Amino acid sequence: MKEDLQRVKNNRQEFFADILKEDKKDNQSHYFINTPNDNSIEVYSSQRLPYEPKGWLLEMRNAIRHHLKRLKGDGVCLQALYKSMDQRFFDVENVLFYKVGPSSFNHLNIKSLQFERAYEYPLIVNGHHFEHYQSYKIVDQDETNSQYWIKKRTLATWKSIPIPKLASETKPHTIWHAMKAGLVNILDRTKSDFYGLEVTIKAPIHIQVHLVTIMKPLLDGMISAFHQHDSSDIDEVVFWLKKYINLPTQQIKNLLLDSDNAILGLRNLIQPYRNGVK
Numbered sequence: 001m002k003e004d005l006q007r008v009k010n011n012r013q014e015f016f017a018d019i020l021k022e023d024k025k026d027n028q029s030h031y032f033i034n035t036p037n038d039n040s041i042e043v044y045s046s047q048r049l050p051y052e053p054k055g056w057l058l059e060m061r062n063a064i065r066h067h068l069k070r071l072k073g074d075g076v077c078l079q080a081l082y083k084s085m086d087q088r089f090f091d092v093e094n095v096l097f098y099k100v101g102p103s104s105f106n107h108l109n110i111k112s113l114q115f116e117r118a119y120e121y122p123l124i125v126n127g128h129h130f131e132h133y134q135s136y137k138i139v140d141q142d143e144t145n146s147q148y149w150i151k152k153r154t155l156a157t158w159k160s161i162p163i164p165k166l167a168s169e170t171k172p173h174t175i176w177h178a179m180k181a182g183l184v185n186i187l188d189r190t191k192s193d194f195y196g197l198e199v200t201i202k203a204p205i206h207i208q209v210h211l212v213t214i215m216k217p218l219l220d221g222m223i224s225a226f227h228q229h230d231s232s233d234i235d236e237v238v239f240w241l242k243k244y245i246n247l248p249t250q251q252i253k254n255l256l257l258d259s260d261n262a263i264l265g266l267r268n269l270i271q272p273y274r275n276g277v278k
Helices: 002-030 056-068 092-098 172-181 211-224 234-241 249-257
Strands: 031-037 040-045 074-083 109-118 132-139 156-158 184-186
Touching: 002 056, 031 056, 040 056, 074 092, 092 109, 092 132, 092 211, 109 211, 172 211, 234 249
Parallel strands: 074 109
Antiparallel strands: 031 040, 040 132, 074 132, 156 184
């Protein structure tokens, strides 16, 4: 009896081991991670990473985090790329950084951060045609030119926009208000579906800014400042926004509906969300 139980137990272990092997093999058909050298990571996948991954997507995210910890350097320039022919709208910074987890980059003192999206099919790897590709690379400062985009027209410039605080808890509407109140020079009003941003941050001495952590509210606020709100839920939006921005109600409304700097067009810029806005 004891031998039979031991035999069953061993058979079960072999059975589970076989399942794990098959799962591992199956996951390799979903994603592949390449590390060409100590300063770069390449990720190929059949799906774009979601906010709350499960199954092989969770395994892939954890593997990306593990490999990111291998990147080393102080005062480094980090270059990130997302490549796919997927035409759906999404924020590329979410895919490259926020869905991976900003804390995965905390060990790096990033001096300069460049990220971009390319409309191109990823390479076929190990016989698999993956739909999505993202990479991270530490480069020299003179290597940060875009690989896929060429500057053609400058739409707007700005200089010395004061921001009260720039940290992980900073809200996009704080940046939006700073941009609306600052001196912005509009150079070209020709509508463009594709555009880039160059931002220089001058922080006080002895204050270290974690670029990955503050990037999302910074970019959302800046890009919003070049849109005009389409009047959706305007009164409710102004009511909640007034709790964050110390301005008269009518002035907030005027800023939302103002078209002077709206070179990126008209859109539903801000919506009521729970006890606030988003």
